[in-house]
Amino acid sequence: MQGGTYRLKLHVRAAVRRYGTGRVAAVLAAIPILSVTLVLAGCYTFRDRTPDIVDRDVEPAPKVQYDRMVRVRLLGRRAQKSVQLAVSSGFKIKSFTRRDEVLAQRKQALATCDAVATADGGLLFGDLAVPAGDILIHPERDAAITVNGKTYRGLLRVLVDDGKLTVTNHVDLESYLKGVLRGELPRHFHPESFKAQCVAARTYVLYQMRIAPKERSFDVYDNEGSQMYIGVLGEGDKALAAVEQTAGEVCVYPSDRGDVLFCTYYSSACGGRSQHVNNVKPNDPDPPPLAGGVVCNDCYLARFYEWEPVRITKAELTERIVKRYPTVKSIGMIRSLRPKEIEDGGHIVRIQMNGANGTNETLIGEDFRLSVGGRTLKSTNFKIREEDDAFVFEEGRGFGHGIGLCQNGMETKALRGQDYKAILRTYYPGCEVVRIY
């Protein structure tokens, strides 16, 4: 809108230069009178006609802006044998490798059908066969594509890989964020929490887009491996307002090289103190905002600030660890556990597993936790008690890895009247919120 007003001003100035102020003023004065006449005439002319059916809520086809386009891998890491697909408007199917080649086109919607690979490497969408195994579906309207019951904005890439399908949503960054916030935050959270989460989520995904290896076909997963993304389903009032009110804003930290984007990690409840990024991700860069040690007295209301003891048999624990780290099998059944490094806030950084064979293996605490189950062991902040055939993890505190922003602490701060920028500066010390587009 602002661009339109600016262009109008330029036209008026040019007209004044050409025709003189008097004539231009007369023309401008005539515009309202002319408009009213036209509207009245329009009412008269079209009053008795059946109006054209125009659905004002329908948004036009999504435009692809490649510098702001997020590639979200849907349905997890594994390729699928078939995917349930529907398109609620007309659409084109284009070749992904030869961008302008239209392989199929339909004026009508595509009813829910199973998308499968064909024997010759092509794709079949219900009764619609496409002679290519790497395609991009362009709907005529936005928010028209539904995959396994969830509706998404933007476009959909379907790729056949070894007879199975991977599906990736190509979506504008701001639209993507609308589908992330409700996936990450409870509905009742404060509007300032939504804004802080939005800026953190925008920064996180931009960072991931920059570091994604060239050969990879996506930037983020739609699950906890990256950020929970639930598509159009997530677009409540608070989420939409937060995205609009913080449009283009990200967290950076100032350095000799200028403002640097960093990976804005966040978790549900830090349990009292955030931890250093390298405790969990030893190979990640460690900018000052991720140095940890932020004392958080504000997540004590969180459901899992303190969690109930968890009992797991030694056999079960061994099985879960070996499933993720097959080499651990060589030490035999895990007989005892010894935290080798505990950071000041209480998170176990490294844990040694002693096996029945008399040998041992050591894992990063967070990797150990995720192998056992991220919802079973809510954090790496716990004590271990040994029973004959089981381990009891007790005095557990916090939920998630505890790096960066603490979502429950953020909510308490928002309720106390802090604005989103102050909250972000607290949990990412030294960071600044800047607008980049």
Ligand SMILES: [Zn+2]
């Ligand atoms: Zn906290």
